[in-house]
Amino acid sequence: MTNARYNYDVVVIGAGPAGLHAAAVALRHGVRVALIDDNPRPGGQIWRQGPAFDAAKPLKSWLDEHAQRGNLTLIGGARVVAVTGDRRFLIERELDAPPIQIQYERLILATGAREKLLPFDGWTLPGVTGAGGLQALIKGGIDVRGERIVVAGSGPLLLASAATAIERGANVVGVIEQAPLARVLRFGASLVATPDKLMQAAKLMRTLTFARYRVDAVVSAAQGSAQVESVTVRAGGREQQILCDRLAIGYGLVPNVTLAQALGCKVDAQRGIAVDDLQRTSVAAVFAAGECTGIGGMELASAEGALAAYAALDIDDAGVSAERHARTRWRRFAARLDAAFELGDAARALASKDTILCRCEDVTVGAVAIHANWRDAKLHTRCGMGACQGRVCGAAAATLFDWDVPPPRPPFSPARIETLMATGDDGETLQRHFDESEAPL
Amino acid sequence: MVDTTLIGILIDGAGFQVLPFTTVAAAIALHGNRVSRRSVTGQARNVLCGMGVCQECGVTIDGHAHVLGCQTLCCEGMLIETAS
Numbered sequence: 001m002t003n004a005r006y007n008y009d010v011v012v013i014g015a016g017p018a019g020l021h022a023a024a025v026a027l028r029h030g031v032r033v034a035l036i037d038d039n040p041r042p043g044g045q046i047w048r049q050g051p052a053f054d055a056a057k058p059l060k061s062w063l064d065e066h067a068q069r070g071n072l073t074l075i076g077g078a079r080v081v082a083v084t085g086d087r088r089f090l091i092e093r094e095l096d097a098p099p100i101q102i103q104y105e106r107l108i109l110a111t112g113a114r115e116k117l118l119p120f121d122g123w124t125l126p127g128v129t130g131a132g133g134l135q136a137l138i139k140g141g142i143d144v145r146g147e148r149i150v151v152a153g154s155g156p157l158l159l160a161s162a163a164t165a166i167e168r169g170a171n172v173v174g175v176i177e178q179a180p181l182a183r184v185l186r187f188g189a190s191l192v193a194t195p196d197k198l199m200q201a202a203k204l205m206r207t208l209t210f211a212r213y214r215v216d217a218v219v220s221a222a223q224g225s226a227q228v229e230s231v232t233v234r235a236g237g238r239e240q241q242i243l244c245d246r247l248a249i250g251y252g253l254v255p256n257v258t259l260a261q262a263l264g265c266k267v268d269a270q271r272g273i274a275v276d277d278l279q280r281t282s283v284a285a286v287f288a289a290g291e292c293t294g295i296g297g298m299e300l301a302s303a304e305g306a307l308a309a310y311a312a313l314d315i316d317d318a319g320v321s322a323e324r325h326a327r328t329r330w331r332r333f334a335a336r337l338d339a340a341f342e343l344g345d346a347a348r349a350l351a352s353k354d355t356i357l358c359r360c361e362d363v364t365v366g367a368v369a370i371h372a373n374w375r376d377a378k379l380h381t382r383c384g385m386g387a388c389q390g391r392v393c394g395a396a397a398a399t400l401f402d403w404d405v406p407p408p409r410p411p412f413s414p415a416r417i418e419t420l421m422a423t424g425d426d427g428e429t430l431q432r433h434f435d436e437s438e439a440p441l
Numbered sequence: 442m443v444d445t446t447l448i449g450i451l452i453d454g455a456g457f458q459v460l461p462f463t464t465v466a467a468a469i470a471l472h473g474n475r476v477s478r479r480s481v482t483g484q485a486r487n488v489l490c491g492m493g494v495c496q497e498c499g500v501t502i503d504g505h506a507h508v509l510g511c512q513t514l515c516c517e518g519m520l521i522e523t524a525s
Contacts, residue, residue: 038493040514041462045492050467051460077512079493094513095505114494126475126487133491140491140511141460141467226485227475359489360496362482386481387496387507392489414496414507 004100005088008034008073010312011104013080013259016044017298018290019110020062021305022312023072029313032071034102036091038079044112045132046298050139052168081419082410083262087285092419099419106285106312109260109273110305113291115250118396119357119365120350122222122231127246134248135161138168145169147245150231152176152219155252155341159204159213165248166207174242175208176233178251178347179340180216187340194333218346222247234346251347254395255292261407270294271398279308287312296334303327348400357400358393360386365400374403387414450519459515466491466498466510469523476525477510485525500524 009031012019020042023035035042041049047059055063066072077094084090088103115130122128129137131153138144149170151162154177162172177184191198205213217235222228230243255272257265265281265288268274272294279287287308290301303326310320351357353366363383371377374384374397384390384397389408398405411420447458452472459468466488469477476485477498488498491511498510501522510521 039512049462050464051462095503095508114492115490117489117495124480124484124486126485129488130490130492133489136491136511137464137467137470137488140464141462142470227487359480359486362480362484387499388494391494416505 004098005103006034006073006100007103008032008105010034010106010108010309011036011102012108012110012309013037014044014110014112014290014292015039015042015074015076016110016112016290016301017046017058018112018292018301018305018308019044019108020059021302022108022110022287022289022309024062024066025306025309025315025319026313027066027069027072029309029315030071031313032073034073034075034104036075036078036080036102038077040077040094042074042076045136048136048139051141053139079413080259081412081415083259089259090419090422092413092415099416099422101422104285107263107287108305108308108312109265109281109286109288109292110290110301110308111256111259111292113253113255113295114391114395116252116254116395116399117249117392118251118347118350118399119355119393120219120221121352121355122224122228123249124356124359125222125224125228126226127224127228128222129246129248131157131161131248131250132253133250134246135164138164143168144246147171148173148243149246149248150174150176150219150233150242150244151248152231152233153250153252154178154343154347155250156201156204156337157250157253159201159208161248163204163207170246172208172212173244174233175213176217176219177213177215178218178344179342180344183340183342184215187336190336194329197333216346218350219247219249220350251343251399252341253291253295255294257292258389258391258407258412260286260288260292262410262412268294275304278311279304280311285312294334295338296330297337300327300330300334303330343399351400357396358383358386358390360388360393363393368397369401374398374405389413448515448517448519450515450517450521452521453523453525463515464511465500465502465508465513465515465519465521468515469498469500469510469521474523474525477523479524 010026015037047056220234221232260273266274273288289304289308351365361382368377394405489495493512499507502508
């Protein structure tokens with residue numbers, strides 16, 4: 001049985017902007033750092049690399065400065081499946097690589113966010129993806145040349161995703177934003193406070209042209225046989241069909257807090273990891289930064305990542321006040337963003353009772369809605385008990401029914417039997433959790 | 442002439458070539474295949490989130506079941522089996 005254990009001064013989970021900035025501070029300070037990500041290569045979602053996408057400038061400078069350092073261990077394609085002891089957890093790696101135990105002195109969580117995917121009729125058809133999901137797939141190598149694409153949901157990610165698709169030769173036939181015009185315009189006007197963002201937005205809108213941007217509208221259904229062939233757009237009581245080959249749809253982002261909750265970290269009212277002014281979580285030696293503490297964008301994540309590492313290593317130099325200043329500024333931006341793209345009633349009323357809510361177990365909205373809470377719904381319908389552990393339907397149920405949705409139990413993601421066996425002394429406990437989460441009642 | 446910069450893989454038994462750093466999910470799409478897995482009631486499903494959350498892109502790779510295509514890079518000689 002493989003039970004290798006590796007020790008590090010600082011372990012960073014997540015190699016996006018927050019994690020990379022945290023790791024950079026720690027690496028410059030000379031301590032031993034492990035940077036772990038579930039994607040094969042670093043960059044997170046925003047700096048995702050691919051066959052036609054080289055490392056973005058900030059990622060390239062990070063790699064140039066740090067990739068060859070002797071005190072860095074970069075572990076890609078690895079996911080944490082269980083907390084196995086004091087300051088210790090188990091990671092599973094790709095295909096035949098044996099699982100390993102990671103021991104840390106200080107842990108920095110930079111686990112990012114996932115998309116909020118809300119159910120509607122036809123959302124299970126092949127060709128329907130997340131909005132950020134489409135961008136990730138294009139970077140991963142899919143070819144969208146000539147495809148008619150509808151991008152829908154809410155937030156600036158729609159524009160970014162549409163722009164990427166257009167740059168790669170797609171025909172974006174509509175961008176459908178649920179927020180009303182007044183709020184979108186107010187947000188646009190507020191961008192003067194962040195000139196870089198204003199330039200970014202102007203560039204995106206130039207690529208897109210305003211004609212295809214619709215506000216106060218939602219995609220209420222998708223139709224097709226083998227894959228999506230058209231979508232229904234609902235606006236002001238009227239419905240319209242748009243023919244398309246692909247629908248990319250996401251209603252904002254949800255912080256990834258599963259690992260934090262397993263460690264015992266408190267989560268705040270906005271469902272992000274609760275942190276104090278030093279980016280400390282409620283658990284000793286555990287820090288958190290970036291989207292997993294609340295949605296705020298790449299600039300905020302970068303500042304928080306650096307501050308988490310400064311605090312983890314008890315450093316208080318000139319860098320700290322600059323990062324604090326940046327954090328304050330980008331938190332204001334995040335608050336404006338949140339207010340502008342808050343979900344309206346139309347976005348919450350997309351699903352009918354026959355719409356599938358849980359895609360892993362094929363459970364409908366109607367079957368779940370008759371229960372009083374998430375726990376009862378799970379026990380009676382198996383919703384949220386499939387492979388994604390409720391990461392998709394749990395977030396949707398929280399939005400649709402305003403339910404409190406507890407985190408998945410270990411293993412946090414489907415794990416191989418060899419991995420479960422490698423938990424050593426804690427294997428029995430883990431196996432029990434595994435059996436419980438599999439049992440219908 | 443064989444282009445050595447490309448990576449040769451097998452998708453459902455058919456030979457296929459992709460650029461380095463192409464994800465398995467992308468390779469499947471490039472191959473013209475629209476189904477990665479079947480749901481518990483037999484519905485055709487394909488990649489949804491693109492970032493390792495939803496599990497819809499799960500395929501069998503080199504004999505390992507339920508591997509996420511969106512987070513796996515194609516390697517020379519890789520055997521990929523979908524549910525299509």
